[in-house]
Amino acid sequence: MIQLDGDRLTVADMKAILYEGEKIEIAPSARAAVEKSRRAVEQIVKQKKTVYGINTGFGKFSDVKIPREDTRLLQLHLIRSHACGVGEPFSEIVSRAMIILRLNALLKGYSGIRLKVLERLCYMVNHCIHPVIPQQGSLGASGDLAALSHLALVLVGEGFICQDEQSVASTEVWRQHQLQPIELEAKEGLALINGTQAMTAQGVVNFIEAEKLACDSEWIAAMTIEALRGITDAFHPAVHEARGYKEQIDVAKRMREWLKDSELTTEQGELRVQDAYSLRCIPQIHGASWQVLSYVKETLEIEMNAATDNPLIFDDGQTVISSGNFHGQPIAFAMDFLKVAIAELANVSERRIERLVNPHLNEGLPPFLSPEPGLQSGVMILQYTAASLVSENKTLAHPASVDSIPSSANQEDHVSMGTIAARHAYQIIKNCRKVLAIEAICAAQAVEFRGVEYMAPKLGGKWQDVRNVVPSIKRDRVYSKDIEKMAAYLCP
Incomplete structure (x- = not known):
């Protein structure tokens, strides 16, 4: 209770x-x-x-x-x-x-x-x-x-x-x-x-779901690193301590934990000197989104315990003040910031998906991870779907809070549009979840070609979880069902 x-x-x-x-x-x-x-x-x-x-x-x-x-x-x-x-x-x-x-x-x-x-x-x-x-x-x-x-x-x-x-x-x-x-x-x-309880209510649900997505994005990215034989030196603690952002340091630490004892990852110079940014810069990119989540949580917890009525009654009714605590500007800014942070998790995920399916970038994996390239298209169009979703997010990420329109005969002549920001943030979160679901499907398929037995033990457990939701791709099928099932698995 x-x-x-x-x-x-x-x-x-x-x-x-x-x-x-x-x-x-x-x-x-x-x-x-x-x-x-x-x-x-x-x-x-x-x-x-x-x-x-x-x-x-x-x-x-x-x-x-x-x-x-x-x-x-x-x-x-x-x-x-x-x-x-x-x-x-x-x-x-x-x-x-x-x-x-x-x-x-x-x-x-x-x-x-x-x-x-x-x-x-x-x-x-x-x-x-x-x-x-x-x-x-x-x-x-x-x-x-x-x-x-x-x-x-x-x-x-x-x-x-x-x-x-x-x-x-x-x-x-x-x-x-x-x-x-x-x-x-x-x-x-x-x-x-x-x-402000409509925008704050949607905002709280947004935060809870976005935080879960940020966590999931890390093990999914780690599985992609294994599939692409990524270089783990980029996650060395000294690198991230040299910059100093706590969230970046924490992401790098968690990436090392996910990839511990993997026989699929490499060291710099073993296959190549450095990875593409979408792999090498995971702590920097994801860490920045975690910074936004921290700010959003702080803002929400203040607003959740705020008096937002008008007028407010003080001193046993001796002081009654008409004011403006109902103005949603703090939540509007927080939701617009959240939109950008989650859209970026989807953006970088889509770039990793491209590397998994593109035969010029995927380090010898089959084109589009197809079981029979040419006869079967494999996951070719899953990348199209991810690209569509991240492009949609870019339009939704336009800040609602920069807009205002007068109401009540100009008595209420500046408004926050915070509820619109919160609603659009939730749509971005749903889109991002589907993009991450696609990356998880592709990464799980890719590591099968490398050898599941060589995976990091901790990630091997996640691979099995994915397989419990989405079976291995032996022939082309209707992948929209797989995406929806995987996205549901990623829900809180």
Whole structure:
């Protein structure tokens, strides 16, 4: 059981909740903070103070005063009007992450929402109630308004929930659980939707999957090195310590461990003096991507525990400040940076694939690793697919965060596009996984020609894992199935 208190949620916690079925609960300290903040909102309503989002309109309507008797209706109208998401829904795992992150942010006690609402969010996580949330429609500032409104719709009984891969009306799901929809009170609708939790939820899933890919890319690259009789001197610790990047040093160390006791690798001067960059520079290239992952993780873990609502309530309600913590610029930059880092893992993998299949570069292996060159094409077109995917990644890697467009009659005149960055990053990750799957298929086939018995013991185990997923190529077949199966194996 993982306790949420608004301050200490980690990527490791999210991985346990999202991928391992760990349950959550609200920390007692957070309960007290939430109740204190709610009392402050109720006092503001009672005293008829003018406070944005409690008894005013929203955005450009912030100067419109709302009568006390309409403050509940104001919140319901907000949720309905802002639920403008379009396109395919986020995956269930991202939807689940969104609930967890919004709950954690609200538990900080700066938003004035009732504990009852937060307990329902906790219940949804623990009972796998995942809202159907369209992916498109967020500008990434004023929060992920459209996406989070679809989440909030479920609470009030007007949205849809994914159940057995079908969209089911939330009222039906609440009936199944013998629960009533929530009736929102003052400020609660705004508290639910004003935040960066869509882009951050997708970002957390991106990071978890990207980190797994970065790990997998190393043993796959090591298998390619064996297949191409690569030179291991390039991984000597002195080389990488001379430059000083920790991540580069770590990648070189792991490459030495993967290749330990291999009878297929060579030393400089034995066959050739040096390898191509795609082999020789693995620690430098992959290490730089690991540096980006470190930055992305740090940014995500700050945002996962951030108060991103507006306004924020301090000093028992004596200080209520309208500000801009909902602006997604930090996550937008992190996701754009992640796009570049993962696209590069795919780029260098595709170059290694080319060396494996090209008879002018593959050190005597059969052309295109074909069992009967000419009669059978072997893995020729797998390289085409990899080339297509990395080219697609280059267009997706264009930074979303350099764009902005004014909204709400220029009241909201600069936005982050962070959710677009996060969505595009995930597409790059999926493409990269398929490229690495292709490299794994080609490398496993190539080492068979060299002699599996000569492989490094640690890599020999990985070769067997690949063969358990994708059989050896004895004749041409429909390789798209192999790619999909291998990519599935590389998933977290």
